[in-house]
Amino acid sequence: MRGAHYGLVVLGSGSAAFAAALRAAEMGRTVVMTEARTVGGTCVNRGCLPSKNLIEAAKLVHEARHPRYPGIEPYNVRFDFGELVRQKDEIISVFRDKKYEGLVDGEENIDVVRGRVAFANDHTVQVDGQRIEGERFLVALGSTPVAPEIEGLDDVPYLTSDLLTSEEDMELKELPGSVVVLGGDYVALELGQMFSRFGTKVTILERSNRLLKHGYEPEVGLVLQRILREEGVDVRTNTRVRHVRASEGGVAVELEDGDEVQAERLLVATGRRPNTEGVGLEKAGVETNGHGEVLVDEYLRTSVPHVFAAGDVIGNQLGSQMATPVGAHDGTIAARNAFAGNGEQMWPVDHSVIPRAIFTDPQVGLVGMTEEEGIARGHRCWCRALSMELVPRAGAIHDRRGIIKMVADADTDKVLGVSMVGVNAAEVIHEAAMGLRFGAKIDDFIDMLHVYPTMAEALKIAAISRRKDPAKLSCCAE
């Protein structure tokens, strides 16, 4: 470690932190990142990558056992869950080395200090007693799983998404026979389906009347709900938990309707909150809002002009999403703004087009506004949801599950949003995102030649449905 004074002091070492650190170092500044857990943060160690690795393995198992094609016999493929976890950890370690730790190992201008960080004042942090001073600061402390207030919950052991972690005690190394999942958002669905496909009996308990209640088109949650049920996941909506207790076989969850669900393990996947407690933000004068998010302006400046914030820690402010690419992109913007010279223009963040995905099977991809959001913003909406049955590729590969919904302004035909549930939706959504970025209209999607047969034709077909019956098209959506 070079000393106790840096150009940029970064609280955290996740995706937002690393992007900012690299950018600040490129600008010739000295940087220190601070980390209490594993360097690299949530995405690489216990979020995106480990989940997508194991979800794909579960898909292979499921497809072998449930082939979609007549003529392919089901095969009860065997697997070793412990070995799957081991290979997951290996992959994570390689990624961590390539994209995080290894990147800064020989980097002259970047240090990493391990330990819990907290502000001592507006120009100093303390990491386990060690004082570090800085010219500029970036709060990039990420978020943490949050558990709802349920009677008895504190007295039973439960899993969170931290079960995916490596080199930490919370890592799940044995496949449970049964899991009851609290929550109906993306982590609950991705992990719920994954466990179910590995052969675990899964019950998903969701309080509202459908899965993915907030921020998604209603069709998305309803379609996924049906698909998961068809696969054998016990999805229960409109369900409130009254009490949780330890039982002989694991845990018993008593519901308000009097029913009880027993399972070996309980997975609490009811959301995340920013890591802003106990980090001395008040000592630096950095303000948070009622959700515990660090308050920022469009330049990612906090209430203290030389302290910036990016990543999960800003929550959904300025239209942001808790997702890795958003944090990483904003991290670089925060670093640039932190060192913008006198009179130099700062860069505002632009969260108007954030493509997102859920890695269930089929995947969910979405970008832009939902119908409800479009109407709330004063648009007269043209909105259409179509079945994947209309997409030639879906039929050709025996996977017609899902829908696509396009939301456009009925007066200008400008496309405002797209949601898709279907094969490769996480890839297809990028075409829609690029369209939104450049203000595409319905005819832009219609006139663009699409490769035949691809799932991306879903976009063209949805757009065509503005003009004519999409069931009466010739081969290439013409």
Ligand SMILES: Cc1cc2nc3c(=O)[nH]c(=O)nc-3n(C[C@H](O)[C@H](O)[C@H](O)COP(=O)(O)OP(=O)(O)OC[C@H]3O[C@@H](n4cnc5c(N)ncnc54)[C@H](O)[C@@H]3O)c2cc1C
């Ligand atoms: C199961 C799961 C799956 C996900 N899948 C995806 C996906 O597929 N795609 C996607 O885009 N996003 C996904 N996400 C979200 C994504 O992981 C996060 O949005 C992203 O990692 C946030 O990055 P960040 O830099 O803001 O915070 P983090 O990566 O969380 O980094 C913050 C770091 O700060 C550290 N820290 C916190 N407090 C202190 C302290 N007091 N002292 C020192 N260090 C501290 C933490 O240990 C952490 O390492 C997933 C998340 C989960 C949980």
